Amino acid sequence: xxxxPTLKDIISANHRIKPYVTRTPLHRYLSLDRILNAHIYVKxxxxxxxxxxxxxxxxxxxxxxxxxxxVSGVVAASSGNHGQSIAxxxxxxxxxxxxxxPEQANPGKVESMENLGANVIFHGKVFDESHTYxxxxxxxxxxxxxxxxxxxxxxxxxxxxxxxxxxxxPNVEVIIVPIGGGSGACGAGIAAKSINPxxxxxxxxxxxxxxxxxxxxxxxxxxxxxxxxxxxxATSTGYELTKSILRxxxxxxxxxxxxxxDQAIVLNLEKTHNLTEHAGASPLAAALKIKDQLHGKKVxxxxxxxxxxxxxxxxxxxxxx
Amino acid sequence: xxxxPTLKDIISANHRIKPYVTRTPLHRYLSLDRILNAHIYVKxxxxxxxxxxxxxxxxxxxxxxxxxxxVSGVVAASSGNHGQSIAxxxxxxxxxxxxxxPEQANPGKVESMENLGANVIFHGKVFDESHTYxxxxxxxxxxxxxxxxxxxxxxxxxxxxxxxxxxxxPNVEVIIVPIGGGSGACGAGIAAKSINPxxxxxxxxxxxxxxxxxxxxxxxxxxxxxxxxxxxxATSTGYELTKSILRxxxxxxxxxxxxxxDQAIVLNLEKTHNLTEHAGASPLAAALKIKDQLHGKKVxxxxxxxxxxxxxxxxxxxxxx
Numbered sequence: 245x246x247x248x249p250t251l252k253d254i255i256s257a258n259h260r261i262k263p264y265v266t267r268t269p270l271h272r273y274l275s276l277d278r279i280l281n282a283h284i285y286v287k288x289x290x291x292x293x294x295x296x297x298x299x300x301x302x303x304x305x306x307x308x309x310x311x312x313x314x315v316s317g318v319v320a321a322s323s324g325n326h327g328q329s330i331a332x333x334x335x336x337x338x339x340x341x342x343x344x345x346p347e348q349a350n351p352g353k354v355e356s357m358e359n360l361g362a363n364v365i366f367h368g369k370v371f372d373e374s375h376t377y378x379x380x381x382x383x384x385x386x387x388x389x390x391x392x393x394x395x396x397x398x399x400x401x402x403x404x405x406x407x408x409x410x411x412x413x414p415n416v417e418v419i420i421v422p423i424g425g426g427s428g429a430c431g432a433g434i435a436a437k438s439i440n441p442x443x444x445x446x447x448x449x450x451x452x453x454x455x456x457x458x459x460x461x462x463x464x465x466x467x468x469x470x471x472x473x474x475x476x477x478a479t480s481t482g483y484e485l486t487k488s489i490l491r492x493x494x495x496x497x498x499x500x501x502x503x504x505x506d507q508a509i510v511l512n513l514e515k516t517h518n519l520t521e522h523a524g525a526s527p528l529a530a531a532l533k534i535k536d537q538l539h540g541k542k543v544x545x546x547x548x549x550x551x552x553x554x555x556x557x558x559x560x561x562x563x564x565x
Numbered sequence: 566x567x568x569x570p571t572l573k574d575i576i577s578a579n580h581r582i583k584p585y586v587t588r589t590p591l592h593r594y595l596s597l598d599r600i601l602n603a604h605i606y607v608k609x610x611x612x613x614x615x616x617x618x619x620x621x622x623x624x625x626x627x628x629x630x631x632x633x634x635x636v637s638g639v640v641a642a643s644s645g646n647h648g649q650s651i652a653x654x655x656x657x658x659x660x661x662x663x664x665x666x667p668e669q670a671n672p673g674k675v676e677s678m679e680n681l682g683a684n685v686i687f688h689g690k691v692f693d694e695s696h697t698y699x700x701x702x703x704x705x706x707x708x709x710x711x712x713x714x715x716x717x718x719x720x721x722x723x724x725x726x727x728x729x730x731x732x733x734x735p736n737v738e739v740i741i742v743p744i745g746g747g748s749g750a751c752g753a754g755i756a757a758k759s760i761n762p763x764x765x766x767x768x769x770x771x772x773x774x775x776x777x778x779x780x781x782x783x784x785x786x787x788x789x790x791x792x793x794x795x796x797x798x799a800t801s802t803g804y805e806l807t808k809s810i811l812r813x814x815x816x817x818x819x820x821x822x823x824x825x826x827d828q829a830i831v832l833n834l835e836k837t838h839n840l841t842e843h844a845g846a847s848p849l850a851a852a853l854k855i856k857d858q859l860h861g862k863k864v865x866x867x868x869x870x871x872x873x874x875x876x877x878x879x880x881x882x883x884x885x886x
Contacts (some may be wrong), residue, residue, distance in 0.1 A: 262624070266590045266592075267588070269587045269612065270615070271587075271614055274677070274680035274681070275673075275676055275677065275680060278680070288612065289588065290838070291609065291612045293592055294587060296839045297835075326847070351837065352596075352836070353750035354598065355596055356595070359596060359598075359599070360595070430801060478612070490820055499570060502793070510875070513840060513878065514673065514874075514875050515673070515873040516616075517611070517616045517840050517872050517873065518871070519834060519838050519840050550838040551838050552832070552838065553835075554834060554882070554886055555836050557834065557882070558882060558886065561875070561878070561879060563880070565879065
């Protein structure tokens with residue numbers, strides 16, 4: 245038996261989460277069309293409540309906890325958006341969330357988790373250290389650990405983003421999606437390929453944290469140094485479930501530099517007037533890199549989140565204007 | 566007979582424009598709650614197609630042109646968002662739009678009008694000069710001039726924003742809305758007061774371009790120098806229809822400085838992760854100014870638009886970080 249989610253799981257998730265999430269728009273940007281010589285649509289998950297796509301997964305998972313799990317509370321590790329998502333869902337479904345974040349976590353995301361009532365613990369220089377610590381807390385206290393990617397209910401939840409893309413643009417040809425742990429790309433790929441196997445799914449990751457890329461390419465879990473500024477794309481290891489799904493559904497996997505991510509942040513500000521975090525800007529950075537392949541096509545860029553901090557914004561502007 | 570729109574006109578507009586506009590979210594921001602000691606909700610018209618609320622009005626009006634008007638084409642003057650709105654609607658309903666913009670118009674907004682197929686003419690140092698010129702072109706060529714504010718169909722169209730606010734938050738107590746020509750505030754006020762006269766409607770304008778404020782206060786059309794950086798709040802004269810409606814529906818009218826607008830732009834970036842143009846940030850600037858009056862209340866801020874240029878963004882950041 246496989247625990248890989250199916251289209252049916254994504255449709256069930258859609259029904260389950262609908263009362264709690266925003267139906268985000270898919271906007272066409274003619275100014276991006278001109279730059280890319282293609283029909284460019286942006287799926288605005290940065291307009292989602294809490295500014296990121298993740299809560300679609302958090303609500304789908306937390307709403308299905310059993311009574312013992314709910315009463316005991318849940319534990320997660322997060323660079324930011326996963327933690328916000330779990331904290332939000334915990335508030336709705338009346339459980340307690342403990343979130344371990346890296347010491348240098350994005351302060352806006354941390355403030356949001358605290359405002360939502362989560363118990364936030366700072367631990368670890370990088371996400372993977374927070375992850376290990378969170379797992380040990382969950383184990384010691386017999387609470388449910390919610391992995392940031394290898395969770396079928398998270399994947400089904402975030403797959404609803406792509407159901408909405410296809411609802412709005414049935415003849416979409418290419419979907420470009422950011423990859424950190426890979427749950428977003430897995431959800432997008434399962435939804436898209438189940439409906440129309442001809443839709444191309446292209447993943448993006450930072451060159452400076454390419455564990456998921458290497459794991460996908462070599463079809464085994466690999467580690468790689470994590471030196472990117474893009475917290476939402478930052479893991480130093482691939483994960484088993486997402487790796488095996490990505491092998492099935494990804495048509496291509498593009499690596500971009502942090503500098504290219506900063507350029508894309510500024511281009512998004514200028515042409516779409518949206519603030520994007522590095523992960524959220526990565527599909528545009530990838531599109532610029534593979535412009536020739538996209539020529540004349542209908543392309544959806546998943547703008548996964550907008551939670552950039554002011555210091556991050558100033559760096560991007562300084563280097564690109 | 567009055568040409569003031571009614572709730573029925575706004576409900577009809579809602580039905581008419583629904584296929585063409587985005588149902589924008591009303592998001593709660595706990596981090597703003599803490600700053601303002603109130604329940605703060607943001608109506609995200611910056612998430613609207615083209616990044617501003619105006620197209621709700623443009624579509625409502627252009628869809629109702631008679632055949633002669635449609636065939637001849639329409640003329641408008643705009644600092645940006647009104648022009649984008651008319652250009653967009655003209656494309657949908659198969660008419661031709663000529664838009665006169667000030668010589669120093671926001672280049673992103675101008676590019677958008679051109680991408681949408683409008684004929685853009687640069688004329689005048691400030692909006693009011695563009696306005697006079699556009700009126701003369703329309704007169705000379707026997708085309709329909711679409712005023713940026715004194716148009717019942719624009720007011721009904723943009724009033725749908727407030728229908729949506731009340732649908733999402735029926736017990737809203739205060740709505741703060743930017744005022745340039747005043748169509749947005751008129752629409753908000755008619756919708757809100759018709760449904761619940763207890764909802765307070767508070768308008769905001771720049772201290773450096775307060776013609777609408779003075780016209781409202783003294784109940785006659787008044788002029789005032791226009792020296793604001795906030796193009797969306799910029800007129801140097803009040804208008805007859807909007808002035809007479811504002812007298813009926815406004816509970817208060819707050820003036821803010823350009824510096825306070827820049828502060829609010831940065832606070833929106835930091836706490837909501839949204840890029841706002843000056844007009845779009847003005848409700849937050851006003852809320853900060855009248856914080857004591859809002860204590861404990863359910864407040865909706867209409868974030869009317871997000872079309873800030875990169876140079877404008879850099880100025881705001883430079884002065885506030």
